[in-house]
Amino acid sequence: MSYLVISTSLREGSRSKIMAKVLAESVKDSEFFDLQNNPLPMCDGDKCYDLPEVIDFRKKVKNAKGIIMAIPIYNFNVSSGAKNVIELGGKMLYDKVFGFICAAGGKSSYMSVMSFANSLMIDYRCIIIPKFVYALKNDFDGNKITSPEIKQRISELGKDLIRISEALS
Numbered sequence: 273m274s275y276l277v278i279s280t281s282l283r284e285g286s287r288s289k290i291m292a293k294v295l296a297e298s299v300k301d302s303e304f305f306d307l308q309n310n311p312l313p314m315c316d317g318d319k320c321y322d323l324p325e326v327i328d329f330r331k332k333v334k335n336a337k338g339i340i341m342a343i344p345i346y347n348f349n350v351s352s353g354a355k356n357v358i359e360l361g362g363k364m365l366y367d368k369v370f371g372f373i374c375a376a377g378g379k380s381s382y383m384s385v386m387s388f389a390n391s392l393m394i395d396y397r398c399i400i401i402p403k404f405v406y407a408l409k410n411d412f413d414g415n416k417i418t419s420p421e422i423k424q425r426i427s428e429l430g431k432d433l434i435r436i437s438e439a440l441s
């Protein structure tokens with residue numbers, strides 16, 4: 273496994289998850305890791321790191337060349353589940369290539385992922401793919417992506433993930 277696609281929304285019918293699945297299907301050698309089927313404990317900064325599911329998750333992060341996180345935007349930031357992934361991943365995150373797929377309720381929150389990206393860049397020396405996917409409800413019809421622009425963005429993000437990760441490896 274070279275790439276990890278982490279879906280962090282716990283909502284049934286999640287739009288970030290729908291997009292993450294499309295991207296994972298287009299990236300050979302990727303694993304789709306869904307927090308809905310693989311619940312992780314909230315980080316306590318201590319004993320959580322000894323739990324088997326956290327040890328296993330950290331191994332997946334360590335082995336990945338590049339990681340895409342599918343994120344619901346909550347309160348002008350990433351959801352707590354997404355932030356928890358970083359707290360559990362810790363040192364395993366160093367030097368990874370990261371990309372983002374965001375689902376939001378409104379277009380004004382498009383910068384919400386930036387404090388999360390800053391922490392990955394400055395704290396963990398990650399390389400952030402400087403073009404992410406940001407979609408709203410009206411880009412979908414039920415569980416189908418209807419927006420050609422969003423489909424195009426997902427395809428580009430998958431290609432950039434491979435291109436940038438390969439170039440740096």
Ligand SMILES: Cc1cc2nc3c(=O)[nH]c(=O)nc-3n(C[C@H](O)[C@H](O)[C@H](O)COP(=O)(O)O)c2cc1C
Binds near residue numbers: 281288345347376
């Ligand atoms: C607690 C909460 C806070 C939210 N805050 C924002 C916000 O600040 N900006 C925004 O555009 N949408 C916000 N939303 C809407 C979600 O981003 C939207 O429902 C999105 O589709 C969630 O992702 P998901 O479909 O993958 O679960 C919020 C939703 C919830 C439940």
